Amino acid sequence: MANNGRRSVKAKKGPTIGTGGHGRKALEGKGPTPKAEDRPYHKAHKAKQLSERSAAKRNPGARSAGAGKSGPKGRATEEVVTGRNSVVEALRAGIPAKALHVAIRIEMDDRVKESLKLAAERGIPLLETGKPELDRMTDDAVHQGLVLQIPPYDYADAYELAEETVEKWKKGHISNAPLFVALDGITDPRNLGAIIRSVSAFSGHGVIVPERRSVGVTASAWKTSAGAAVRVPVARASNLNSALKQFKNMGIFVLGLDGDGDVSLPDLSLATEPVCIVVGSEGKGLSRLVRENCDQIVSIPIDSAMESLNASMAVGITLYEVSRQRAAK
Numbered sequence: 001m002a003n004n005g006r007r008s009v010k011a012k013k014g015p016t017i018g019t020g021g022h023g024r025k026a027l028e029g030k031g032p033t034p035k036a037e038d039r040p041y042h043k044a045h046k047a048k049q050l051s052e053r054s055a056a057k058r059n060p061g062a063r064s065a066g067a068g069k070s071g072p073k074g075r076a077t078e079e080v081v082t083g084r085n086s087v088v089e090a091l092r093a094g095i096p097a098k099a100l101h102v103a104i105r106i107e108m109d110d111r112v113k114e115s116l117k118l119a120a121e122r123g124i125p126l127l128e129t130g131k132p133e134l135d136r137m138t139d140d141a142v143h144q145g146l147v148l149q150i151p152p153y154d155y156a157d158a159y160e161l162a163e164e165t166v167e168k169w170k171k172g173h174i175s176n177a178p179l180f181v182a183l184d185g186i187t188d189p190r191n192l193g194a195i196i197r198s199v200s201a202f203s204g205h206g207v208i209v210p211e212r213r214s215v216g217v218t219a220s221a222w223k224t225s226a227g228a229a230v231r232v233p234v235a236r237a238s239n240l241n242s243a244l245k246q247f248k249n250m251g252i253f254v255l256g257l258d259g260d261g262d263v264s265l266p267d268l269s270l271a272t273e274p275v276c277i278v279v280g281s282e283g284k285g286l287s288r289l290v291r292e293n294c295d296q297i298v299s300i301p302i303d304s305a306m307e308s309l310n311a312s313m314a315v316g317i318t319l320y321e322v323s324r325q326r327a328a329k
Helices: 024-028 043-058 084-092 110-122 131-137 158-170 189-201 219-224 240-249 288-292 311-328
Strands: 080-082 099-103 126-129 146-149 179-184 206-210 234-237 253-257 275-280 296-299
Touching: 080 084, 080 219, 084 110, 084 146, 084 219, 099 110, 099 131, 110 126, 110 146, 126 131, 131 146, 158 206, 158 234, 158 240, 179 189, 179 240, 179 311, 189 206, 189 219, 189 311, 206 240, 234 240, 240 253, 240 275, 240 288, 253 311, 275 311
Parallel strands: 099 126, 179 206, 179 275, 206 234, 253 275, 253 296
Antiparallel strands: 080 146, 099 146
């Protein structure tokens, strides 16, 4: 007998044992789909990388980053000048340097030869460095085999610089009355470099920059100053408004530059006194609190068709007028 006399057992009706929650994790997924440009094997990702490298090639000059800061990829970066033209110009300008890194088996041209010669004359260490390390130092900027390391700038203290200058003037150790320029919201290092150059040209005693939201002495500022940063001290103020109040207590008059001023530059009567000229950014101008702390707001007469002057240009014109009045005294 096929069933050996046994009766067949039919499946019991009702609920059966299923998978329960065993497959729940598999149904959770892996989150939102990344953007195409963030997927390493997508053509949009490669296009983004090419675009970034192209942007770096268009600006192969100085790249600024504070010592110990992290770059875009989380790597430690420092102040460097990159590219053959930028490096040789920086060395010609006398920018302080820690070392000149030269790529192994670099292809020589006149710029490389002059850079090596200038560095050797100044006693700057020459280091033969591999391309991967140069790429890391410059955060993959176009360096053309030359990288100049710049030491961090040693800022003076704004209050101490002003106090020391006033004391020297009172004792007759310096003939010109104290003359400073303070920057309010200036973020372009080229503006700072040009201002330093003007301060040096017109016998100024220092430039004051705030610690926050302000430009610092970068490689670009050094280069634009054409070496004047060696002669003119740049001081930092933890709070610009507090520093201006301290200046006023020392007998230094604070003059703000603005198109809508209380007095026109040719009519400035305080030029022969100790002064600190404050300049704001070209777009925003002087901030409200800084404006309130100024003894006078000075405007430069310009053609009505021109809305405003570049910050460094406005400072240069003002310093010339101050210098002219002091010479005529």
